Amino acid sequence: MTVHDDPHPESDVEDQGLFSLNESVSSRAYVADIWKRRDFALSLPIEELQSQHLDTFLGNVWHLFDPVISAGIYFLVFGVFLGVGAEVDNFILWLVIGVFAYDLTASTISGGAKSIAGRQGLMRSFRFPRAIVPISNALGHLLSFGFQFLVIIACTFATGIGPSRRWLLLPVVVLLHSAFNLGGSFIAARLNDSFRDMQEIVPFFLRLMRYTTGVMFPVETFFGKNALIDFVVRANPLVQLINFYRWVLIGADLNIGLSALALIESFAILWFGFRFFRVAEYKYGKA
Amino acid sequence: MTSLSVKVDDVHVDYEIFSERRAGLRQRLVGGKGSGRRVIKAVNGVSFEAFRGDAIGLLGSNGSGKSTLLRAIAGLVEPTSGEILVSHEPKILGVGGALMLDATGLKNIKLGCLAMGMTKDELAEKVDEIVEFTGLGEAINRPFKTYSSGMRARLLFSISVSIQPEILLVDEALAVGDRNFKDKARVKIESLLANAGTLFLVSHSTGEIERLCNRGLWLENGKILADGPIADVIAEYGVDT
Numbered sequence: 001m002t003v004h005d006d007p008h009p010e011s012d013v014e015d016q017g018l019f020s021l022n023e024s025v026s027s028r029a030y031v032a033d034i035w036k037r038r039d040f041a042l043s044l045p046i047e048e049l050q051s052q053h054l055d056t057f058l059g060n061v062w063h064l065f066d067p068v069i070s071a072g073i074y075f076l077v078f079g080v081f082l083g084v085g086a087e088v089d090n091f092i093l094w095l096v097i098g099v100f101a102y103d104l105t106a107s108t109i110s111g112g113a114k115s116i117a118g119r120q121g122l123m124r125s126f127r128f129p130r131a132i133v134p135i136s137n138a139l140g141h142l143l144s145f146g147f148q149f150l151v152i153i154a155c156t157f158a159t160g161i162g163p164s165r166r167w168l169l170l171p172v173v174v175l176l177h178s179a180f181n182l183g184g185s186f187i188a189a190r191l192n193d194s195f196r197d198m199q200e201i202v203p204f205f206l207r208l209m210r211y212t213t214g215v216m217f218p219v220e221t222f223f224g225k226n227a228l229i230d231f232v233v234r235a236n237p238l239v240q241l242i243n244f245y246r247w248v249l250i251g252a253d254l255n256i257g258l259s260a261l262a263l264i265e266s267f268a269i270l271w272f273g274f275r276f277f278r279v280a281e282y283k284y285g286k287a
Numbered sequence: 288m289t290s291l292s293v294k295v296d297d298v299h300v301d302y303e304i305f306s307e308r309r310a311g312l313r314q315r316l317v318g319g320k321g322s323g324r325r326v327i328k329a330v331n332g333v334s335f336e337a338f339r340g341d342a343i344g345l346l347g348s349n350g351s352g353k354s355t356l357l358r359a360i361a362g363l364v365e366p367t368s369g370e371i372l373v374s375h376e377p378k379i380l381g382v383g384g385a386l387m388l389d390a391t392g393l394k395n396i397k398l399g400c401l402a403m404g405m406t407k408d409e410l411a412e413k414v415d416e417i418v419e420f421t422g423l424g425e426a427i428n429r430p431f432k433t434y435s436s437g438m439r440a441r442l443l444f445s446i447s448v449s450i451q452p453e454i455l456l457v458d459e460a461l462a463v464g465d466r467n468f469k470d471k472a473r474v475k476i477e478s479l480l481a482n483a484g485t486l487f488l489v490s491h492s493t494g495e496i497e498r499l500c501n502r503g504l505w506l507e508n509g510k511i512l513a514d515g516p517i518a519d520v521i522a523e524y525g526v527d528t
């Protein structure tokens with residue numbers, strides 16, 4: 001090794017304020033950095049929504065059709081064939097709300113799992129807080145949910161229920177639901193980045209959730225017989241989150257204790273997911 | 288008084304290569320023999336200090352670790368061991384990488400600028416200038432996936448140079464596009480350099496390095512072979528290869 005004369009003798013070197021790019025910053029600074037790039041976090045999903053489905057004839061209308069068709073199938077199977085809808089008031093609307101709300105969680109979490117892999121190009125080209133990737137994924141799904149919500153509103157009016165004062169609580173419900181979805185996405189994103197097999201496992205997990213969160217039949221119908229199973233199923237915050245929508249929109253019953261638990265759980269999942277995701281911050285996009 | 292801008296202290300960057308495919312759960316759990324794991328030491332114990340005013344050319348054959356070292360300084364690769372300290376967040380100019388394939392060139396410019404931390408106002412101010420610089424004309428409204436590799440490189444380069452960095456890392460970015468664009472790119476880099484504190488340049492053109500840099504680092508197999516005034520290092524490099 002050849003080292004030539006040091007052009008900068010040690011004595012007059014000023015090395016104030018050097019920092020490492022691989023050292024994790026405080027959560028506060030990290031969140032501030034995300035906030036600074038909020039336009040980026042929002043433009044990413046908007047851009048994607050615009051360019052998605054451009055190759056299909058009906059384009060973005062599929063965002064609306066997809067859950068409507070699912071709800072129709074569930075109505076046929078659970079309402080007509082199995083007859084579980086009999087004990088539920090307003091079963092069709094009850095079902096539509098459940099399907100739409102559940103689909104938001106399912107698409108956000110499965111999209112979140114794939115989000116890091118899908119943004120490799122951006123992450124290799126630019127340095128930004130990686131949490132923006134699952135956040136913008138969640139925002140994107142929330143935006144399409146906004147359009148889908150118009151269908152729910154239309155159904156509500158069609159069945160003659162119409163708006164009530166409870167509707168004012170909708171933003172709070174959506175906020176809670178989003179906290180849960182985002183926390184779940186953070187966890188799925190990190191797991192999927194470490195083990196690509198997660199991508200195959202997540203759909204099974206989501207399918208299990210679909211049948212245990214009271215999307216197409218009330219959880220009490222099948223799980224109510226055993227007290228322990230009943231509690232385990234109903235302590236899942238998603239059961240209560242879906243129920244919040246029904247409580248607000250069509251006046252379903254609310255279990256105060258479990259609802260409070262769901263509120264705490266949702267924010268705990270967000271908090272845990274965020275920390276869990278950040279542990280691997282400097283590994284995303286580098287594999 | 289000279290000020291330190293980059294301090295690289297005994298940095299190693301290892302890559303794990305899975306010869307079969309991306310690590311699956313089974314491979315991770317079973318590991319060991321038969322999992323096809325190999326470790327490549329891309330950067331193998333590099334230490335040096337860079338100062339404000341340094342324009343450092345990185346020399347070395349393909350696979351010598353130049354680009355990996357540059358990406359590590361940029362914070363895009365995490366060192367396996369050792370430490371890299373910087374005085375400002377470095378900006379890397381590269382030609383690789385894809386943005387959003389389905390979005391138009393123009394939208395990619397906007398997303399790239401926002402990703403770099405520009406606000407919407409700053410973006411609005413700069414976007415025309417960037418579009419103009421790409422020289423892509425009408426093609427700017429076509430989806431990124433329809434671009435040729437030269438056009439993609441021009442777009443990425445134009446986004447990257449829209450911010451004046453204190454520490455500038457250039458990885459083969461001068462080889463971008465056609466001759467016209469190359470000249471424009473060179474002028475732009477020279478002007479960024481005039482205002483940048485520190486420059487690192489990876490290029491296969493020794494002439495380019497000699498013209499733009501005042502200091503040379505010669506890397507081979509992830510280790511520094513020579514570090515000193517550019518003319519001396521190029522002379523040594525030339526003798527050996």
